[in-house]
Amino acid sequence: MARTLRSFLVFALLVSLHYGVRPLLPGRVLPDFLVIALLLAAVRLRPGASAVLGLLIGFTADALTPGAFGAAALAFTVVGFAASWLKAVFFADNAAINAVFFFAGAWVADVVFLLAARRLPLGEFVVQALVWSPLSAGLTAVVGVALLLVARPVLDAGGS
Amino acid sequence: MPRSARSDARLDTGLFVACLAVAAFAVILPPALRDPTAAALRRTLVAPLVALQRTAEHGRNALVMHDAIVRARDSLALLAQRGASLAAENDRLRELLGLAADLQWGFVSAEALKGRGPGEDYTVALSVGASAGVVPFSPLVAPEGLVGTVLSADPGMSLAILWAHPDFRASAMSADGAAFGIVKAHAGRGASRWLLELTGIPFRQQLRPGARILTSGLGGTYPRGIPIGTVIEERKTSEGYARSYLVRPAVSPAELSAVMVLLPPRVRAGAAGVWSASPPAESVARAGAGIRDSLRRGGTAGVTLVRPDSAATGAAGAPPAAPSAPSARPRPPADTGRPPGGR
Numbered sequence: 001m002a003r004t005l006r007s008f009l010v011f012a013l014l015v016s017l018h019y020g021v022r023p024l025l026p027g028r029v030l031p032d033f034l035v036i037a038l039l040l041a042a043v044r045l046r047p048g049a050s051a052v053l054g055l056l057i058g059f060t061a062d063a064l065t066p067g068a069f070g071a072a073a074l075a076f077t078v079v080g081f082a083a084s085w086l087k088a089v090f091f092a093d094n095a096a097i098n099a100v101f102f103f104a105g106a107w108v109a110d111v112v113f114l115l116a117a118r119r120l121p122l123g124e125f126v127v128q129a130l131v132w133s134p135l136s137a138g139l140t141a142v143v144g145v146a147l148l149l150v151a152r153p154v155l156d157a158g159g160s
Numbered sequence: 161m162p163r164s165a166r167s168d169a170r171l172d173t174g175l176f177v178a179c180l181a182v183a184a185f186a187v188i189l190p191p192a193l194r195d196p197t198a199a200a201l202r203r204t205l206v207a208p209l210v211a212l213q214r215t216a217e218h219g220r221n222a223l224v225m226h227d228a229i230v231r232a233r234d235s236l237a238l239l240a241q242r243g244a245s246l247a248a249e250n251d252r253l254r255e256l257l258g259l260a261a262d263l264q265w266g267f268v269s270a271e272a273l274k275g276r277g278p279g280e281d282y283t284v285a286l287s288v289g290a291s292a293g294v295v296p297f298s299p300l301v302a303p304e305g306l307v308g309t310v311l312s313a314d315p316g317m318s319l320a321i322l323w324a325h326p327d328f329r330a331s332a333m334s335a336d337g338a339a340f341g342i343v344k345a346h347a348g349r350g351a352s353r354w355l356l357e358l359t360g361i362p363f364r365q366q367l368r369p370g371a372r373i374l375t376s377g378l379g380g381t382y383p384r385g386i387p388i389g390t391v392i393e394e395r396k397t398s399e400g401y402a403r404s405y406l407v408r409p410a411v412s413p414a415e416l417s418a419v420m421v422l423l424p425p426r427v428r429a430g431a432a433g434v435w436s437a438s439p440p441a442e443s444v445a446r447a448g449a450g451i452r453d454s455l456r457r458g459g460t461a462g463v464t465l466v467r468p469d470s471a472a473t474g475a476a477g478a479p480p481a482a483p484s485a486p487s488a489r490p491r492p493p494a495d496t497g498r499p500p501g502g503r
Contacts, residue, residue: 015209016209016212019209019210019212019213019216020212020213020215020216021216022216023213023216023217023219023220024216024219024220024223046168046172047172047173047175047176048171048172048173048174048175048176049175051172051175051176051179051180052175052179054179055179055182055183058183059186059201060201060205060206060209062186062198062201063198063201063202063205063206063210064202064206064209064210064213069186069187069189069194069195069197069198070183070184070185070186070187070188070189070194071187073179073182073183073186074180074183074184074186074187077176077179077180077183078180081172081176081179085172116183116187
């Protein structure tokens with residue numbers, strides 16, 4: 001119970017960081033705290049529950065981007081379900097593998113969002129998907145690993 | 161695979177498909193349904209996050225605008241400083257106007273331009289010169305009192321020394337006329353350099369701190385009664401026959417921007433009652449007549465006021481009724497410091 005509560009608090013903290021800290025950061029390449037929160041939760045949930053959580057997180061993001069309503073929900077549903085399904089393969093106790101996990105999750109979420117949103121012309125979509133999205137995903141991976149190292153003692157502490 | 165595991169997998173897949181369906185349905189929603197749905201989410205479940213994001217964006221805007229705000233604030237501070245100096249200058253001019261009303265005639269007003277170079281701390285350039293009637297050793301006065309004396313007068317400008325100049329001397333007396341001496345710049349260091357020294361006071365005469373020191377009129381350079389300063393304390397000197405006092409000057413050099421130069425006729429006629437008259441604020445109210453006359457006599461560099469009953473004479477600063485006026489020849493600034501009658 002205590003472990004579930006701690007996981008929830010870390011999840012809430014990451015969501016808060018996404019809306020409270022991310023707008024303060026300069027530049028176009030930004031970490032996606034929602035993806036990190038979803039991936040950290042997904043390894044502790046069943047794939048179905050992760051898909052539902054992804055849907056809810058996605059709708060939260062969509063509420064603030066009404067022009068692409070549903071796109072983030074679709075992207076996070078896919079990422080949540082896939083992350084939970086693949087957790088046995090990828091989510092090992094290894095920082096490099098975790099970084100790849102975060103990178104792939106953030107990139108896939110971005111690409112699915114762009115595809116679903118259908119807001120960009122082809123040229124811009126390619127640039128966004130192959131340049132900016134990987135850069136953001138890389139930063140997300142770095143931040144995610146750092147946060148995982150910080151939060152691991154809390155998440156893995158004893159308790160039911 | 162155990163039966164329960166297969167059941168869980170089917171449940172997971174079912175939930176995933178259902179979520180995909182909901183999300184896909186949201187994507188294809190028409191704007192008429194999509195926007196109200198998003199708005200409803202923003203107003204309810206997502207409201208705290210919206211508020212958080214708004215706060216963060218305000219913070220970012222504040223960070224981005226910080227430099228611009230600092231620049232704007234600095235500009236405003238600069239404007240405010242200018243406003244204060246303008247207000248001070250306005251007050252100063254009002255005081256001069258009041259003094260002009262009291263003097264009524266026989267002076268020219270001038271701008272005092274301070275030099276910035278080394279050795280120019282105690283001198284000023286005046287915007288009036290010999291063409292306005294200024295001659296060497298003409299007294300320089302301000303509403304507070306004596307400022308200095310003219311050193312040289314060119315046609316369009318003149319140079320003057322302030323009371324802080326090492327060569328400055330003035331015959332002085334206590335306000336009650338009981339003690340006479342010579343005032344000169346105090347040769348101290350630091351802030352005390354900007355004090356005056358009253359020397360030559362007979363030993364039997366003692367002045368108390370706060371006593372007013374005025375020009376005595378002896379020697380003819382300065383009219384009698386112009387405030388010089390107030391006594392601070394007695395100085396310990398080796399002279400056994402006379403006392404010396406430190407005097408706080410009536411006029412601060414830092415406040416000098418506009419001054420008045422007393423012309424020789426005015427010096428000869430004296431300035432009795434001018435500085436002991438009503439305060440400047442009341443004098444301003446009486447300035448009207450003097451201003452009219454000054455405009456009548458106004459030159460390019462300054463304003464000369466003439467005695468009202470002498471305007472017809474056309475002589476700047478020349479009193480009409482001065483049959484026994486002494487010669488206008490300039491005199492040296494050093495006075496005797498001794499009262500008539502061998503005091």
